[in-house]
Amino acid sequence: TQTVSQSDAHVTVFEGDSVELRCNYSYGGSIYLSWYIQHHGHGLQFLLKYYSGNPVVQGVNGFEAEFSKSDSSFHLRKASVHWSDSAVYFCAVSATSGSWQLIFGSGTQLTVMP
Amino acid sequence: AQTIHQWPVAEIKAVGSPLSLGCTIKGKSSPNLYWYWQATGGTLQQLFYSITVGQVESVVQLNLSASRPKDDQFILSTEKLLLSHSGFYLCAWSRKIPNTEVFFGKGTRLTVV
Incomplete structure (x- = not known):
C-alpha cells in the first residue's frame, strides 16, 4: 500500500525567503x-514530477524537488518565494506498474507574508 | 490546447435529493478521465477513473456512481445525497501514459443541507 505524508499542515514565510515543503512516501516498488x-x-x-534519473527536478515558477530513496x-523547494506562491501544495x-490511481498527501498550506 | 469544463460551478442540495455533476474535455481524444473528491480543507480522494467510453472503475465507495457516455464527457451522480457528500468535486484528465501529469478542472462546490 502506498502512502504519502506531508508533516507540515501550515508553513508561513516572508516574501523573498526560501522554503522547503516536506513529503515522505511509503511504497515498496x-x-x-x-x-x-x-x-x-x-x-x-501540476508543478513537477520525478520518475527516474536526476533526483533534482525543476518545475514551473522556480520550484524544484529532490528525490531521496534512502529517506523516502x-x-x-523554492529559493525566493513571492506572495502569489501562497496556496496549498499537494x-x-x-505506482509505476500501470496504475491509474494517484494518491495525494494531506497538503501543506503555504502562506507568504509581505 | 486542451480545455476541461466542469458544471455546475456550485450546488446547494437537500439531503436525499439526486445529483448530477458533469465534465467535458475538449482538444484531446481518448483521454483517461478521473473524479476526485475533496472535503473542506482536506486531501483529495480519487473516486473513479475511466480509460475508455462506457467503462468506469470505482476506487472508493461513497454511494456515488460515474458514467462516461461519450469520449469527452464524464458524469458523476447519485440518486440520494448524504450530508457526507458535501465538498469539492474535481474532474481531471490525463494522457494514456502511466504516471503522467493530471490536468484538473476548476471544480464544483457541493453543499448538502
Whole structure:
C-alpha cells in the first residue's frame, strides 16, 4: 500500500525567503512522484514530477524537488518565494506498474507574508 | 490546447435529493478521465477513473456512481445525497501514459443541507 505524508499542515514565510515543503512516501516498488498546487477555491495545477534519473527536478515558477530513496522523501523547494506562491501544495504518488490511481498527501498550506 | 469544463460551478442540495455533476474535455481524444473528491480543507480522494467510453472503475465507495457516455464527457451522480457528500468535486484528465501529469478542472462546490 502506498502512502504519502506531508508533516507540515501550515508553513508561513516572508516574501523573498526560501522554503522547503516536506513529503515522505511509503511504497515498496518503483514509484512516480509529483507535486501539485491549489489556489483557494480552484482546481490543482501540476508543478513537477520525478520518475527516474536526476533526483533534482525543476518545475514551473522556480520550484524544484529532490528525490531521496534512502529517506523516502520528495521535498519541494523554492529559493525566493513571492506572495502569489501562497496556496496549498499537494504531494502525490502512484505506482509505476500501470496504475491509474494517484494518491495525494494531506497538503501543506503555504502562506507568504509581505 | 486542451480545455476541461466542469458544471455546475456550485450546488446547494437537500439531503436525499439526486445529483448530477458533469465534465467535458475538449482538444484531446481518448483521454483517461478521473473524479476526485475533496472535503473542506482536506486531501483529495480519487473516486473513479475511466480509460475508455462506457467503462468506469470505482476506487472508493461513497454511494456515488460515474458514467462516461461519450469520449469527452464524464458524469458523476447519485440518486440520494448524504450530508457526507458535501465538498469539492474535481474532474481531471490525463494522457494514456502511466504516471503522467493530471490536468484538473476548476471544480464544483457541493453543499448538502
